[in-house]
Amino acid sequence: MSIGTGTSTHIIMRLQLDVEVFSFGEIASCISNAGGDIIGVDVISSNKTHTVRDITVNVHGLKHSKLLGDLISKLKGVKVLQISDRTFLMHLGGKIETALKTRIKNREDLARVYTPGVANVCTAIAEEPEKAYSLTIKRNTIAVISDGTAVLGLGNIGPAAAMPVMEGKSMLFKQLANVDSFPICLDTEDTEEIIRTIKTIAPAFGGINLEDISAPRCFEIEERLKKELDIPVFHDDQHGTAVVLLAGLLNALRITKKNIEDIKVVFTGIGAAGIACTKILLSAGVRNIIGVDRNGAIHRDVQYENKYWNQYAEITNPDNLKGSLSEVIAGADVFIGVSAPGILTVADIKSMAKDPIVFAMANPEPEIDPELAEPYVRVLATGRSDYPNQINNVLCFPGIFRGALDCRASEINEEMKVAAAKAIASVVSDEELSESYVIPSVFNDRVVEKVRSAVVKAAHETGVARKELRAANLVNL
Numbered sequence: 001m002s003i004g005t006g007t008s009t010h011i012i013m014r015l016q017l018d019v020e021v022f023s024f025g026e027i028a029s030c031i032s033n034a035g036g037d038i039i040g041v042d043v044i045s046s047n048k049t050h051t052v053r054d055i056t057v058n059v060h061g062l063k064h065s066k067l068l069g070d071l072i073s074k075l076k077g078v079k080v081l082q083i084s085d086r087t088f089l090m091h092l093g094g095k096i097e098t099a100l101k102t103r104i105k106n107r108e109d110l111a112r113v114y115t116p117g118v119a120n121v122c123t124a125i126a127e128e129p130e131k132a133y134s135l136t137i138k139r140n141t142i143a144v145i146s147d148g149t150a151v152l153g154l155g156n157i158g159p160a161a162a163m164p165v166m167e168g169k170s171m172l173f174k175q176l177a178n179v180d181s182f183p184i185c186l187d188t189e190d191t192e193e194i195i196r197t198i199k200t201i202a203p204a205f206g207g208i209n210l211e212d213i214s215a216p217r218c219f220e221i222e223e224r225l226k227k228e229l230d231i232p233v234f235h236d237d238q239h240g241t242a243v244v245l246l247a248g249l250l251n252a253l254r255i256t257k258k259n260i261e262d263i264k265v266v267f268t269g270i271g272a273a274g275i276a277c278t279k280i281l282l283s284a285g286v287r288n289i290i291g292v293d294r295n296g297a298i299h300r301d302v303q304y305e306n307k308y309w310n311q312y313a314e315i316t317n318p319d320n321l322k323g324s325l326s327e328v329i330a331g332a333d334v335f336i337g338v339s340a341p342g343i344l345t346v347a348d349i350k351s352m353a354k355d356p357i358v359f360a361m362a363n364p365e366p367e368i369d370p371e372l373a374e375p376y377v378r379v380l381a382t383g384r385s386d387y388p389n390q391i392n393n394v395l396c397f398p399g400i401f402r403g404a405l406d407c408r409a410s411e412i413n414e415e416m417k418v419a420a421a422k423a424i425a426s427v428v429s430d431e432e433l434s435e436s437y438v439i440p441s442v443f444n445d446r447v448v449e450k451v452r453s454a455v456v457k458a459a460h461e462t463g464v465a466r467k468e469l470r471a472a473n474l475v476n477l
């Protein structure tokens with residue numbers, strides 16, 4: 001029986017057992033015959049007729065956990081009450097909370113943090129709006145905003161279901177870069193309503209991180225907000241992904257020793273991430289990029305309903321190739337997937353040029369199973385944290401906002417993004433660089449500091465910084 005090759009994890013099976021009928025030996029052999037390892041057994045409650053026990057089992061991913069649940073529920077005297085894995089347990093009650101910087105200990109404190117004292121602070125801000133940066137959370141707080149329409153690669157799963165991702169992004173902002181944030185999911189897909197809502201709540205925030213809003217609406221939403229707000233607005237799926245991709249590619253090319261201007265790159269998924277990643281590669285010097293979406297290569301001989309694809313056709317596909325992914329990937333040096341699971345085959349990789357670079361970045365399931373691809377590629381990366389070379393926007397967004405907030409940038413511009421990409425790439429030294437280490441780990445504590453310093457420097461050079469930072473507060477790049 002196949003149990004798949006998912007990541008090993010612990011699950012807790014809560015079982016209600018009929019004391020007259022059940023046999024623990026039977027449960028244990030059922031679990032071990034199906035490839036699970038029992039780690040522990042806890043009695044939760046017990047009476048004359050039933051006992052409830054939590055059995056902690058090591059399994060190989062979700063499919064395996066479901067299989068064990070099905071097998072055990074068939075045993076006599078056993079009722080499966082619940083199966084929780086550690087991932088679900090980490091989400092119980094949500095993943096973040098608000099915290100106080102000082103506690104209100106007495107009446108005097110109360111009169112300072114709240115009325116009447118707070119009124120003087122409000123008046124000071126009303127008279128001089130800039131003071132919001134020194135007297136409120138605005139200085140260090142951003143909003144992480146989604147409408148739930150393109151959540152990871154799960155598609156349009158709605159605002160409530162998008163929350164765990166937005167909470168996760170907030171955790172990462174705080175832990176990696178000490179940026180405070182609020183996850184906000186909007187119950188509307190209407191472009192104008194999203195723009196209006198974000199503008200309405202913007203005064204509280206020092207920046208807006210847009211997340212998982214589907215293309216093409218995400219382009220207009222971001223463009224309009226950038227024009228109409230004076231704080232940085234950054235669509236992470238476009239620009240965060242593009243920055244990290246460029247960093248990974250620069251380092252992968254150091255391994256294959258190919259010139260960036262000579263490579264042929266094939267993209268799948270010409271949505272938010274695909275278009276932004278294409279643009280950053282073009283600005284970095286790549287000349288031959290072919291984008292493939294559901295109906296094949298994007299070319300210049302048709303008029304697409306999606307105006308962004310018509311623009312895309314104008315700036316890519318120099319030979320105006322047509323056809324499926326398998327047809328256009330022949331001879332390519334690099335494959336970049338920001339589309340959907342399982343659409344790249346081993347045969348496709350075999351048709352690529354020597355030393356293929358494959359970045360299969362769809363989440364949570366990449367365009368090809370890394371284990372299938374690995375023997376045929378020179379450099380392989382995915383968006384996942386359980387394989388080497390995680391090309392994920394988490395390497396970018398904490399540091400880029402840390403830098404933008406610190407120098408009070410009015411926007412995050414192209415120069416700041418390219419500086420961030422080079423900073424991420426530079427974390428991997430020549431001695432460290434290898435096929436399985438083209439991109440630093442999320443936990444490498446030099447990443448955020450380097451990105452922050454590069455972003456602050458670029459913001460000053462391009463005139464968008466509104467606050468001086470002493471050089472001593474920046475790391476060497």
Ligand SMILES: NC(=O)C1=CN([C@@H]2O[C@H](COP(=O)(O)OP(=O)(O)OC[C@H]3O[C@@H](n4cnc5c(N)ncnc54)[C@H](O)[C@@H]3O)[C@@H](O)[C@H]2O)C=CC1
Binds near residue numbers: 295393
């Ligand atoms: N590793 C990372 O850091 C990131 C990964 N992603 C992943 O990239 C994927 C796309 O994300 P977004 O651009 O935000 O979504 P999006 O919805 O804006 O774009 C997805 C595009 O992929 C296309 N597509 C879907 N199935 C396809 C198929 N079978 N063949 C070719 N094209 C196909 C869609 O038509 C659409 O144009 C998701 O899986 C997401 O998780 C996105 C952002 C960051």
Ligand SMILES: CC(=O)C(=O)O
Binds near residue numbers: 152153212363392394
């Ligand atoms: C990583 C991320 O932002 C995504 O997959 O959508």
Ligand SMILES: [Mg+2]
Binds near residue numbers: 152211212236237
């Ligand atoms: Mg995303």
